[in-house]
Amino acid sequence: MxxxxxxxxxxxxxxxxxxxxxxxxxxxxxxxxxxxxxxxxxxxxxxxxxxALFPTEQSLTLRTADPDTQMSVDGVYVIEGNLFTGEDLSDEIDMSAWGTSSRDIGAYAPGDTAELRDGERITVQANGDYRLESPVEMEGSRGQRIFVTAELPPDFTLENYQQVLFSGNATDSMAKAFFNTLTVTIPATIIPIVVAAFAAYALAWMDFPGRALLIAVIVGLLVVPLQLALIPLLKLHLGIGIGKGYLGTWLAHTGFGLPLAIYLLRNYMVGLPRDIIENARVDGATEFQIFTKIILPLSFPALASFAIFQFLWTWNDLLVAKVFLIDATGQTTVMTNQIVELLGTRGGNWEILATAAFVSIAVPLLVFFAMQKYLVRGLLAGSVK
Known part of the structure; x- marks a missing residue:
């Protein structure tokens, strides 16, 4: 039971x-x-x-005021102030330790006095107040460096996005790369869908010699590695003059995406009711009218499913863009390549890399959530009768 x-x-x-x-x-x-x-x-x-929502203990490198602010008090030269003055920090910071050397940043507790060179002495309080004393006049252009360990409140900023999207000139900003990626992705998604839809209809509902062989060839092309065709295809594009711009990239993405698109759409169209198509032919509809008026509307789940895959693949692509978008000036740099440039030039600036990465995945996430209801329907196309 x-x-x-x-x-x-x-x-x-x-x-x-x-x-x-x-x-x-x-x-x-x-x-x-x-x-x-x-x-x-x-x-x-x-x-x-x-x-991120809780206070965290951090190590900060701060400096006292410059020597030109010193005052003579009872024969002693003194510099007083607050280490956090001028810093974008909370007024309620309570340090737990401090030091004058990077080798031991927690050598002193708040209120302790540290002995410096030439008889100088400095005392730092828990709220950042300090008093630097010297028996002789202090020289130099910069203040004494102090390492502070303190618990800081949560801090969120939009400066990362401002720096990623709008900093630098027009050729090296993420905003420029964002629009370049859209320029590559949108045509590279639409063109293979249009071509594959016509081909899939012909392979599904039109009888012509060699149809079965053509279907077998398309299935075989699904296993051809992308890297295998890059160099020959680039030489062809350079030979006909389209190897250094968007057109060559669009055609490359179209060629690499067509086998899956035709296979997916053909399986879906074969599963559509035959009676609808035969009745349309009896009523005098042409093949083009059947395709545009009946097949395309009924095949929308499969079209949307492939559009999701093609858009995500093209948007996140780096290899094809590196090979076919040959531009030394950076005018056609896409987002994946721009993030690689950030990795190479910024190294440990993880806040910039995290922002750039999230900007890069924001559009694919939006596309996926907007069309995900068609994804399973399209993937299951033709799997059951």
């Missing part, structure tokens, strides 16, 4: 747990990237993104 149709499986809880685990594995890194994109470099270096 347990296998009767309509009864609820006893393993439903296992399915729910598995789905929840998969969602969590996908969601946690995305949320972490989003939170990190609003944090400062010091916060990212000292604590994980899951602690």
């Amino acid at each position: 347990d296998n009767i149709a309509g009864t609820k499986s006893s393993l439903t809880w296992a399915v729910h747990i598995s789905v929840a685990a998969l969602v969590a594995l996908w969601l946690f890194p995305t949320v972490g990237l989003f939170v990190s994109s609003f944090r400062t470099a010091d916060q990212i270096a000292t604590s994980g993104w899951w602690k």
